[in-house]
Amino acid sequence: MNCIFPTTRRVLIALGVLGVLAAPAVAETMVTDATGRSVTIRDTSRIVSIGGAVTEILYALGQSDKIVGIDTTSLFPPQAMKEKASVGYMRQLSAEGVLGLRPSLMIAIAGAGPKEAINVLEAAKVPLVVVPETFSIEGVAQKVAVIGKVVGEEARAQCIVRRLNADKDALTKIRAGIRAPKRVLFVLSFINGRAMAAGKGTAADGIIDLAGGVNVMSDYEGYKSINDEAVIAAKPDVILTMKRGGADDLTAETIFAGPAFQTTPAAATKAFVSFDAAYMLGFGPRVGRAARDVADALYPELKSAQLPSEQPSGPCIE
Structure with missing residues (x-):
């Protein structure tokens, strides 16, 4: 039984995404995203990135050449807004605008919407991976790990996670020196x-x-x-x-x-x-x-020099 609503189906047919995409033959990757869905990725050659952190992570993983579209919160690195097509604000997405870029993969931060647009994107024959969002260093590390697995750059992702963990340890030391929290x-x-x-x-x-x-x-x-x-x-x-x-x-x-x-x-x-x-x-x-x-x-009186020195914003290569 076809469970796609008629309106959604018409949108998908008009955009030519209801059929099987002709993707390059690559190894399949399966991930469980923030919604609990199992998503299979076969082609990462055309990525639509929704969420500033998602775009920043993709650039750090050396995937900038594969990004074909970003949302308006993707302000870093600065060249992203100049190089990539815009799909609008992450909470006011148009499914037609996203799918019109003919993506082979969509990666969106949790909270992207509206729900109706996300429903259309989930129904499309294009993988949509929703990345978890929690406001902590551990949360960022989780985002990096998920995206790294999705695009096949797990080694670089691990490098970034190690940097994040070093930052976390240094910040713990800094906070230990605070006597009266502001x-x-x-x-x-x-x-x-x-x-x-x-x-x-x-x-x-x-x-x-x-x-x-x-x-x-x-x-x-x-x-x-x-x-x-x-x-x-x-x-x-x-x-x-x-x-x-x-x-x-x-x-x-x-x-x-x-x-x-x-x-x-x-x-x-x-x-x-x-x-x-x-x-x-x-x-x-x-x-x-x-x-x-x-x-x-x-706390200008504290010294935070124990934090790792400034690190390049480009790909994490070891």
């Missing part, structure tokens, strides 16, 4: 005069924890608009935010101009920290360095 408020943006702040289960929460800080908004999940009373009650020592590279980037002047923020300990010392969004929140292979840089900003 209370950190991550502000994503302002909407109607209210701060949109990061709660638990977010990339911001993950990087604050790695850097040895305390997220003052850990009593809720995700991002939430908070009122002035919540800002005052949180008593943050540091305001953390991200740079998008546009005119709407938040500045210390903008933040501390708010009456509620003026009352905080952060305002007293003008403790404002901002990093590139993809670097700080991407949770790709650079996460260890990003966490060290945040730790240096939170």
Whole structure:
């Protein structure tokens, strides 16, 4: 019995992906993805990468020449946005746009959507591997291992994982030297005069924890608009935010101009920290360095020289 919905079937037929793809004869690889599905990969010659960390990992694994499409969160390395076709924002995908690139393989970070588009992609005769997303160094290592197996670069993946583990050990030593953890408020943006702040289960929460800080908004999940009373009650020592590279980037002047923020300990010392969004929140292979840089900003009195020296952003070759 054909279980593909009529609309989905028409889309797939129109795109020519319901039939058997003429893939090069290569060894099959089977992986279990983040959804629990067993996915068989036969051809990695045309990859659509959905998720900034996925794209960064593929480049680090030396697979850039096989990528034919990326999403708009794939900001690193910078040449990716210049070299590759865009399939749009990872949470607002068009199945037609993805399949129109004639991929032989699709790799998407967990949380990509909408669900209707993912259903169409899963129904296509093109392997879709959903990669798990957890905001920790262990989570990044898992992403690297899965993608490495998918593209047949397990040795390079192991090299990157070893780097990540070295970063993790060094960060543990750094955190051991912190006597009074800083209370950190991550502000994503302002909407109607209210701060949109990061709660638990977010990339911001993950990087604050790695850097040895305390997220003052850990009593809720995700991002939430908070009122002035919540800002005052949180008593943050540091305001953390991200740079998008546009005119709407938040500045210390903008933040501390708010009456509620003026009352905080952060305002007293003008403790404002901002990093590139993809670097700080991407949770790709650079996460260890990003966490060290945040730790240096939170605790300038500490030395983080025990972290591994800066490593190349290119392929991990040993």
